[in-house]
Amino acid sequence: MAFWKFVLAMVLSFLPGLLGLFFSPIQSGQNLWYNTLNNSFLTPDGWVFSVVWTILYFLIGIALFLVMQRKHTRNEHDKAGAYTAFGINIVLNFLWSFVFFGAHLPEAALIILTALIITAIFMARAFYRVSQASFWLVVPYIIWLMFAFYLNAMIIYLN
Secondary structure: OHHHHHHHHHHHHHHHHHHHOOOOOOOOOOHHHHHOOOOOOOOOOHHHHHHHHHHHHHHHHHHHHHHHHOOOOOOHHHHHHHHHHHHHHHHHHHHHHHHHHHOOOHHHHHHHHHHHHHHHHHHHHHHHHHOHHHHHHHHHHHHHHHHHHHHHHHHHHHO
16 A cells, blocks of 8 residues: 555656646757746756756655655644645646746746745645654755746846
8 A cells, every 4th residue: 555655646746747848948849949048157957957856756755655654643634734735836836837838938937936935835834744754855845946936037037
């Protein structure tokens, strides 16, 4: 049973990234638009994004798995809150890719990214109520989202 929970947690955590591939500059041919944009000097090479997102989705998957595995919580609503925050977060994560790379709307994407950061913080707090380790596994994701906010904002500013 634990194996299938782990698989489910991984599939769910990687889902926004997998769906986002349809809109990524490398996979969808959108690189023509993206490559014309002025970026921050801190913008990493494209391959860095793939590596970092793979690691982050894996960490989030482990965090979700730990929440799923936890049998006893202080409050029955703790797990439901964690699942709800996670669900909202993965939807916003995918939506950012669609709006930024698919619709070419960096301003709208920045608004979504703001909501994504807020929900990631709520998700981390909700995970903490169930499993402290899950909280710490989500922290790198929040830090990366803040860096992504900077990169997105700089694209708006420089273009």
